[in-house]
Amino acid sequence: MKAFLASLVVALVVAVGAAWLLETTYQSTAADAYATNGARVGDPGHNLVGTDWYSSRS
Known part of the structure; x- marks a missing residue:
């Protein structure tokens, strides 16, 4: 039992340690992670749903 x-x-x-580590260190958006000239990542704000989005399925 012990x-x-x-x-x-x-x-x-x-x-808890893995969640904290991923939250603070290793996770980033694609726009931040691939910020070189060869990456084709646009402005991440234009295709997001946003905070005022609502679902008709509740």
Whole structure:
């Protein structure tokens, strides 16, 4: 039982650590990640849905 509880604690710590690391360090938008001259990434704001979008399917 101790090993099972220890594995749950370790899994929780790894999950929270990975979520924090991805949130703060490794995730970026395509416009930021591919900002060289060879990449064809346009302005990311023109094709986004936006905050005022609503779904007819609720």
